[in-house]
Ligand code: ATP
């Protein structure tokens with residue numbers, strides 16, 4: 388039997404380059420070696436989008452198409468909808484007894500996210516949002532996943548999952564698998580605005596399905612070295628967001644780009660145009676596959692239906708074992 392992977396995304400918006408280099412690329416590369424489950428985490432998306440359920444619903448299909456576009460093969464991997472697996476909700480309730488409020492409040496990623504969502508949570512965060520790492524532990528363990536390809540921001544969540552597993556196994560009996568994280572090629576891709584993380588919520592992304600013109604426009608607005616005002620000013624590539632992306636998309640020529648920039652032989656407009664061209668080229672096969680699925684919504688729905696059925700069966704087996712261990716097998 389192959390070992391398992393659980394990985395996935397929140398259907399809060401289309402996926403972008405951060406997802407690709409943080410998690411999707413590994414997800415695709417590992418799907419032959421591992422029995423891969425890709426969760427479309429709609430329940431988790433609702434924790435901070437409870438007032439916009441239609442947005443979450445629409446993005447379930449968008450995020451599914453993004454996964455198919457980058458090369459997740461539904462013949463090899465199981466793509467499923469989280470809310471259709473009630474065993475995850477049940478496990479979440481059982482695990483909630485194993486985690487203290489202080490522990491949840493200590494999670495640095497959740498802390499950062501709560502700070503970003505001041506407008507939504509005002510004076511106090513919801514129980515659901517604070518507790519989402521518990522439901523994430525249920526997502527991972529209900530499939531007995533060994534490996535979880537994620538971006539760096541998710542490491543505290545995996546650590547919390549491992550703690551829950553150890554506590555559960557200690558109290559009720561050793562049946563849960565303790566998962567390992569797998570960080571992608573770029574642990575945390577910066578945004579085009581230079582901010583620490585490219586994120587759906589920060590409006591600083593290049594989406595995997597963006598049209599070439601959109602990519603060009605976004606790249607032209609990217610932040611460069613503020614000290615380089617005129618074309619012939621010497622630049623500092625190490626602080627330039629455009630150069631940061633050249634290192635990913637123009638690997639073969641990026642040493643030359645850096646030298647030209649430092650000597651003042653390279654203008655930012657030209658530099659951005661070259662970058663946009665390379666990103667557009669890189670994303671072309673992904674964009675084309677995405678357009679294929681966009682034209683075939685029934686095919687996408689069928690992939691989700693088949694995947695969700697398979698995920699349900701796998702989850703039911705774990706829940707049966709959990710209930711036996713907890714004397715809940717009436
Ligand atoms: P949201 O703002 O709604 O949370 P998000 O952009 O953070 O959206 P998620 O769906 O939460 O996206 O993340 C899905 C996966 O992609 C996670 O494993 C996450 O770590 C990874 N990821 C997201 N953004 C980046 C990034 N900029 N760099 C590396 N990995 C990322």
Ligand code: MG
Pocket residue numbers: 397
């Ligand atoms: Mg996120």
